[in-house]
Amino acid sequence: MNHFELEGGELHCEGVALSAIAEAVGTPVYVYSSATLERHYTVLRDALVDAGLGQPLIAYAVKANSNVAVLRTLGKLGAGADTVSIGEIKRALAAGIPARRIVFSGVGKTEAELAFALDVGVGEINVESEPEMHLASKVAQARGTRATIAIRVNPDVSAGGHAKISTGKSENKFGVSFSEAERLYAQASNNAGLKPVGVTCHIGSQITDLAPLEEAFVKMRGLVQRLRTEGLSVERLDLGGGLGVPYFNMPTPATPADYAAMIARTMKGLDVEFAFEPGRMIAANAGILLSRVQHIHERPEGRKFAVLDAAMNDLIRPAMYDAYHDIRPVKPRPGPLVTYDVVGPICETGDTFTRDRDLPRLEAGDLVAFMSAGAYGAVMSSEYNSRLLVPEVLVKGDEYAVVRPRPTYEDMLDRERTPPWQL
Ligand SMILES: *Cc1c(COP(=O)(O)O)cnc(C)c1O
Numbered sequence: 001m002n003h004f005e006l007e008g009g010e011l012h013c014e015g016v017a018l019s020a021i022a023e024a025v026g027t028p029v030y031v032y033s034s035a036t037l038e039r040h041y042t043v044l045r046d047a048l049v050d051a052g053l054g055q056p057l058i059a060y061a062v063k064a065n066s067n068v069a070v071l072r073t074l075g076k077l078g079a080g081a082d083t084v085s086i087g088e089i090k091r092a093l094a095a096g097i098p099a100r101r102i103v104f105s106g107v108g109k110t111e112a113e114l115a116f117a118l119d120v121g122v123g124e125i126n127v128e129s130e131p132e133m134h135l136a137s138k139v140a141q142a143r144g145t146r147a148t149i150a151i152r153v154n155p156d157v158s159a160g161g162h163a164k165i166s167t168g169k170s171e172n173k174f175g176v177s178f179s180e181a182e183r184l185y186a187q188a189s190n191n192a193g194l195k196p197v198g199v200t201c202h203i204g205s206q207i208t209d210l211a212p213l214e215e216a217f218v219k220m221r222g223l224v225q226r227l228r229t230e231g232l233s234v235e236r237l238d239l240g241g242g243l244g245v246p247y248f249n250m251p252t253p254a255t256p257a258d259y260a261a262m263i264a265r266t267m268k269g270l271d272v273e274f275a276f277e278p279g280r281m282i283a284a285n286a287g288i289l290l291s292r293v294q295h296i297h298e299r300p301e302g303r304k305f306a307v308l309d310a311a312m313n314d315l316i317r318p319a320m321y322d323a324y325h326d327i328r329p330v331k332p333r334p335g336p337l338v339t340y341d342v343v344g345p346i347c348e349t350g351d352t353f354t355r356d357r358d359l360p361r362l363e364a365g366d367l368v369a370f371m372s373a374g375a376y377g378a379v380m381s382s383e384y385n386s387r388l389l390v391p392e393v394l395v396k397g398d399e400y401a402v403v404r405p406r407p408t409y410e411d412m413l414d415r416e417r418t419p420p421w422q423l
Pocket of ligand 1: 061063064082105106202204205206240241242243277278279280281
């Protein structure tokens, strides 16, 4: 469920008319609903708790939507943060998320990143390879401390979904094999710079079917048991993120309750602290991209292009992953639907949000909302074509606030420098 509903013929986010935000902030603009973020977090937490999985750490995957106001909204509910860079750790800390609830993931952590993570005291570093584990040990020992680590395993299962967001096959760059994990865990237990506390996996994103997750989790359970048989202590099992969300044109994804029940079943009797790293399922349906129709361009043969003021630099998912977003006019006109190609103004054919979409009739000046754009939307935006970085607004009840303003052209140019020979 989300909090974007028609009221009096006009799309609102909670108690705020989207047209009011467009008027005040301009378009394109991302709009997020606090109530939806909160709801998604609590539904997942309650499902996990009700299924008997203890009080798991839900480390929200910051990369999905890293706005500090979004992080603060979730942090207040008890969320941790799954991070992949110094920048994301700094964002989580700025949002008031305690360091012990921060997990540091990523395939290629640098020495400087590991040093920073240790200095601020992140709760867990998920190591993905043997060289990375040794680097973590070296950096920790230089600081007279031990790095609390979990070993990321690549369970070698096919999760389906788009190839660019599938991570759990052995051909992908993520994690180590089960036999490697056993060897590394034993090694880490005898290493003065490391404190191995658990194992972790993450097989991909936008997974709508529980079967591949279950297959991976059963293997993870086996790993925990084998490690314990070898006399090693395993306190935590981090099951990653990845549960998909409905993007309207697809099979309904498994619910958090189904997901929790599956985990309770596969992990029955295994005494560990569970951790999760959901991103998309928390943020996707909590945000929209609001855009204005510049004009309707009709080809003689009849094809109609709705040209928007939003472009692929603002929302790249359709161009990058062939992603589908529901597009809703903010004030839908009654009458028969009209077929449009909905496009941005950038001079690339990739700057096409959708083709042959039946929508209520549109006119220049109309506002449209790209639904389910709260995850992997603003975070992937750029200034391509020297378009200003898209702003972000957070709504709470009848209030809203600009939580990342649109920069000015001066801001954009001020970041650049003239080389001395051009002065
Ligand atoms: C991307 C990622 C996540 C979040 O994935 P979602 O599909 O957004 O839930 C979690 N953990 C790791 C390690 C990731 O790379």
